[in-house]
Amino acid sequence: MRATLMYAAGDVRVETVPDSIVEQPTDVLVRVTASCICGSDLHPYHSLPAEAGPARMGHEFIGVVEDVGADVTTLTKGDLVVAPFAYSDGTCQFCRAGLHTSCEHGGFWDTLPQEGGQAELVRVPLADGTLVKLPVAPDSELVPSLLTLSDVYGTGYHAAVRGGVSAGKSVTVIGDGAVGLLAVLSAQQLGAEQIILMGRHQSRTDLGREFGATDVVAERGEEGVAKVRDLTGGHGTHVVLEAVGHMPAYEQACGVVRPGGTISRVGVPQYEEAPVGFTSLFGGNITLTGGPAPTRAYIEQLLPAVLDGTVQPGGVFDRTINLDDVPDGYRAMDDREALKILVKP
Numbered sequence: 001m002r003a004t005l006m007y008a009a010g011d012v013r014v015e016t017v018p019d020s021i022v023e024q025p026t027d028v029l030v031r032v033t034a035s036c037i038c039g040s041d042l043h044p045y046h047s048l049p050a051e052a053g054p055a056r057m058g059h060e061f062i063g064v065v066e067d068v069g070a071d072v073t074t075l076t077k078g079d080l081v082v083a084p085f086a087y088s089d090g091t092c093q094f095c096r097a098g099l100h101t102s103c104e105h106g107g108f109w110d111t112l113p114q115e116g117g118q119a120e121l122v123r124v125p126l127a128d129g130t131l132v133k134l135p136v137a138p139d140s141e142l143v144p145s146l147l148t149l150s151d152v153y154g155t156g157y158h159a160a161v162r163g164g165v166s167a168g169k170s171v172t173v174i175g176d177g178a179v180g181l182l183a184v185l186s187a188q189q190l191g192a193e194q195i196i197l198m199g200r201h202q203s204r205t206d207l208g209r210e211f212g213a214t215d216v217v218a219e220r221g222e223e224g225v226a227k228v229r230d231l232t233g234g235h236g237t238h239v240v241l242e243a244v245g246h247m248p249a250y251e252q253a254c255g256v257v258r259p260g261g262t263i264s265r266v267g268v269p270q271y272e273e274a275p276v277g278f279t280s281l282f283g284g285n286i287t288l289t290g291g292p293a294p295t296r297a298y299i300e301q302l303l304p305a306v307l308d309g310t311v312q313p314g315g316v317f318d319r320t321i322n323l324d325d326v327p328d329g330y331r332a333m334d335d336r337e338a339l340k341i342l343v344k345p
Contacts, residue, residue: 001199002120002345004326005054008071009047012057012327020115020123025071030063030081031303033138034147035117036166036317036341037329038085039177043245045330057326058343059085059109059117064138065131066121080138081131083117084296085109085151090129106130106201110285118326120240120345132299135307143316144342145306148182152301154295155266156182156243160190162289163239163264167191172228172236173213173254175243176204176268178340179266184240188212193329194229196237198252204339206296207315218329221248225255236261242290247274254280254311265290277315317342 003017022029036056048055065079075081088095088103095103106126109115115122120267124130132149138144148154156179165171171192173183176199187195188211198220199205205216217227229236236258242249245267253263254275263286275281281288305311321329321341332338 056116061117158293
């Protein structure tokens, strides 16, 4: 089978590797029909040391069940399924609490060194708890939107939920990548009155306006903070959804949140230390929340509106490639030539 491997920063290759197979009775084997490149894949694309490679890539995919382990009860061969970016048993105390990314027996795809969604086949552990069946054909026009349930839509929605977005609140979204844009969509769905999108790529911020942004701020740093403050009567917004993961974005979040407000981070932090003292969070009674989105907890909730076309989160995909073109897809996303790339193996 063909699969994507990252050997080091900037070195992505598609190679022939041994076929994935069912190994455990709770596994299923999925033939991938659609996957994608994630903005978070660009973090190792910038920084993966050669001694840590090669790493199998891809954590978002839709596919058809090809083989089923003996203990799997909810899936059969031929089912079309979507996989969250973390696998989970669905039964432990954390899964029952809706926190599947903290599953006692699960993990993230990068903890499975021989598996990844940017490939032709994937072995899915804990399949009953992980996968969700989709009532459409593999070639459905809904596939791009359904694929966002694997990560970026669920992550944007998680940001908004953890931030406490509700009717009448003001929200700032930092970042005009796929997660940031779908955080805008999620804030709009949850009833936010004002949604300020901080981003500087017009094609993306135009899509953000379609998703519900009421204002766009292209400026960054102190200038951007001042612009948001100006748009909010000097106070800042009730909620800030930070979808980037770099320190300047966190500092902007601290600058634009209003007293008593909440910062919700879902951009994977590329730092371990950040200001939390009097002038940043403590003095203003600011709440800091967020984390890896348990997208499995949101799929059934978000699925109906995707199926009936009420929401179309698949609008974040602006390019489709085949598997052999994935290395160039990484380059295109890194160079901001593409927002998010759909991969058809």
